[in-house]
Amino acid sequence: MLLSVGHDLPYLTGYHAMPLERLTMLVVGRDGVSTMIVPRLEVPRVVEQPGVFTIVAWNETDNPVALVAKHLGNARTIAVGDQMWARFLVELLPLVPNARFVRAVDVVGGLRMAKDKAEIAALAAAGAAADRVAAQLHAGQIPLVGRTEAQVSADISARLLAEGHDVVNFAIVAAGENAASPHHHPGSRVIAKDEIVLCDFGGTMNGYCSDITRCVVTGEIPRDIAEAYDVLFAAQAAGVAAGRVGASCEGVDRVARDVIAAAGFGEYFVHRTGHGIGMEAHEEPYMVSGNTLPIAAGHAFSVEPGIYIPGKWGMRLEDIVVATDAGPVSMNSADHRLVSVRA
């Protein structure tokens, strides 16, 4: 197994590869012998862990991919980390012409999915920090009207840091018709009175991620939006309740989708219901049709249905949920209602 950039490597060793053109690669053999191939100038960054891996340094004029191939020996099946730069795989292919490649998620994914107590505590702490920012949004403490989406995004980002996050991963702010774009990039559009503002934000705190979506209206809530939100609220609650140990991932999606479809909004719910979360904002398991994986205790994932009317408005409601033997536990408790704010 080859691990480089991405979170499998820090999950197993505590070390993050620098996302640069100089290759860092952990070669994990079937026999348990692991070698961390590191640029010589980055060796001082790595704490060697006897019994876990040894370090092999490469010099600026060495070919690190050839070094990796040497350590692969006669490996027939090579598992590769999802986010490794393709460049290194392209360079490796001709050096191991008979190898078959698979995704390292087949090896590490199961381990990473099942969060232990400390990991769940970290997710809860990050979720609580995101909740506090959501509460500020609901309380009208984050000015909206007259500011651009980008300004509000920067404000939310600063608040995520102030509440304890180490890094902000994203802060989507989408007003009015822009909220119909699920991954809208906050821009120069100025937020006006009497419109919906969708805020989807999260960061990393002590190595684990938060991710929450709440919507507010800058004034009176129009009846059509209120009615659609009632549907969304019910769909999200149903999705959370479906996140039980032994249920399937696609079941969570289906339950939430059925509520929205039954109300006539099916065609406007254009994405899966959720994604796993942990060291990465998006990781296994995915709550999507076709994923029959049974939910196990410790699985952590988002439940985030949405309704998007192109050119008009959009809405999404999202919590992070951890499946436990006592049922699904939400990492977010911020008010789930659509709140009218004077901000």
Add this chain to the structure above:
Amino acid sequence: MLLSVGHDLPYLTGYHAMPLERLTMLVVGRDGVSTMIVPRLEVPRVVEQPGVFTIVAWNETDNPVALVAKHLGNARTIAVGDQMWARFLVELLPLVPNARFVRAVDVVGGLRMAKDKAEIAALAAAGAAADRVAAQLHAGQIPLVGRTEAQVSADISARLLAEGHDVVNFAIVAAGENAASPHHHPGSRVIAKDEIVLCDFGGTMNGYCSDITRCVVTGEIPRDIAEAYDVLFAAQAAGVAAGRVGASCEGVDRVARDVIAAAGFGEYFVHRTGHGIGMEAHEEPYMVSGNTLPIAAGHAFSVEPGIYIPGKWGMRLEDIVVATDAGPVSMNSADHRLVSVRA
């Protein structure tokens, strides 16, 4: 050619793929027909460019890699962007068993290396912004003694943003013996009086990167450090002067290295002399032994020799240089001397 995450795609189209598990991929045919394969929920982010590419959306339950394979037709040689997630290449391999893979840098690298006037102006503006932060460091306006490296790194990051950068890419702060680790991660070590502090920082401003390294001493400059710095200063100046149109990239490295080696510090200069810079902090061309590429007008690169004495101290001096027909032009004019600061 397949372009996804990374900077080849925005260089050619203006669009940045989201670095997530949902695939965005531009398929560029030899016939000039290009198709942008995008998750349906991200389609509103993409501005279609008639004559450049058309959009094909995939739904949450589609297999986007199969869609890519379909658009590849009978392609025999497939160029792949360096930073594409390996996961997508692993999934593509069995679908195109007879294809040969190469790096997209063979196609796009030459274009990206040769900066035009607007790009050079952007590099100069980013360089000037970084220079202003370096000037604040030299003027003693950035408190050092008694603060941790991490605190100073955060301070420098905030100043890069205040001076106009949109994003901070890195802010290495390494004190005393930590400065001997070229890619040191700024941590909890408190900066003391009378020690060297290496600061290497840069960000992105209007799409182009800055990158500068300056060192200061928090007190009197010891004689051994002053003498080594004189060598470093001369090596860096020689490297800049060698960055002439028609000279080789490895020549820049050799010239700087020879100065350091002649003074007896050769074994302590453990990295190449420089890297290209543009939309990415590190890109082609690399100033490294073995790279015989001739420097052309518009090539932009760092010249950053260093001397690192393990367990004791380290120093590096870095400017960004653009090769022009009138000779090398530095994007940085901040004081190149080793400055003693009361900060």
